[in-house]
Amino acid sequence: MEAARVIIIARILLLVQIPVAVLHTVVWGQGGSDSAVVAVYNISAPAGSEAVLQCHSQRMVWTQDRLRDRQRVVHWDLFRSGPDFTMERVLDMFSAGEQRIYNAYNKDRVGMDKTAFDDGNFSLVIKDVKTSDRGIYSCNLHHHYCHLYETTKVQLNITKSPRRERRFWDGEKAVFVVLQGSTVLLPCVNRRPVWTESHSEEDQQVVHWDRQLPGVRHDRADRLIDLYASGERRQYGPLFLRRKMNITADAFSQGDFSLTVSNLQQPDRGVYSCHLHHHYCGLDERRVFHLSVDPPAPRAHRSPPHPPPRRPE
Known part of the structure; x- marks a missing residue:
């Protein structure tokens, strides 16, 4: 006592x-x-x-969680300028490799490499590019536990003339002018350990x-x-x-x-x-x-x- x-x-x-x-x-x-x-x-x-x-x-x-962590996720969004000025979620992928495509129209046409969280390459592939794909794409990396947010933007323009294809930097973002019907890779590379070293x-x-x-x-x-x-x-x-x-x-x-x-x-x-x-x-x-x-x-x-x-x- x-x-x-x-x-x-x-x-x-x-x-x-x-x-x-x-x-x-x-x-x-x-x-x-x-x-x-x-x-x-x-x-x-x-x-x-x-x-x-x-x-x-x-x-x-x-x-x-025990099914691999879902604390890290990448989102690809599309902003269309005029006449509607709409924002659309294209896809997201968690570090476990689960990928979700939001528009059925993009199924088997849009995607990312499932090893993105291993090698730090979060680039977006768009096949059979259409005029409706035109706009500003943003690659958004989120780490919910660490409260980290990083964004990379790429502007995609469509042309029907091969002579007008080009890629340049406008001072704020990369601009890709690509041929209609072709395949384009919108770059987003981030190899910081916080995004790639889940095992440690x-x-x-x-x-x-x-x-x-x-x-x-x-x-x-x-x-x-x-x-x-x-x-x-x-x-x-x-x-x-x-x-x-x-x-x-x-x-x-x-x-x-x-x-x-x-x-x-x-x-x-x-x-x-x-x-x-x-x-x-x-x-x-x-x-x-x-x-x-x-x-x-x-x-x-x-x-x-x-x-x-x-x-x-």
Whole structure:
């Protein structure tokens, strides 16, 4: 009962202190690190209690489905200028290779290579070009998890004269003038790893916990834990330290990367850092915790039970 009471008291102390922590954004340049420090907390808890250093981020939640991820998608749209000024979705394709063509007229006539998300070539093929295909095409790449949006535009004009066929840059976009009835390839190439390396996404998403003892510089900090979205976990230091400091196995499904330090003692004090990295998404931020250890919480003294009243003789 006493141990449980101490843990409850420690958790209350942490919850009280966290809202009044000093929150700011700076760039910490020590040790060559350019992680953005998004929060700094001053936390104290009594010796013998359990301290929870709270590190949360919904941006790090791993949402890849088991049928291959649908977080990356390419859309091809067509804008027709006059007289109706209409916008039409031509097709889209997810990174798993599923391709959807919106107009039955374009079936077997319009398409993309199914390996687009492997080689970064998202170009659109149009066979038997018609005058109705004329307009401005946009190749739109979306990464829903990373919140990335990139667009490439190509203008397609149709001619009946082979002598008028040409391709040029108008200062904003490529312009293709092609012969009616021919086949055209509208270019869209983007080989950035964020669009092509789906197999390594889990390895590029990782949380690190470090600890600096008092008087130790940041670049000399000790690594405590590495946890990857793939489930791989690496813990460092002596066994007793690994047993008392941990984060939950389902951290990436909950977005909760908090570090639990059990049986808090004076040697546990120091500066703790929670590093969140998503390398290809460009997420690189850190939360810093200055942890101090107070004397043990006083134990409640129980009064001896009163003797039962004596019966008169």
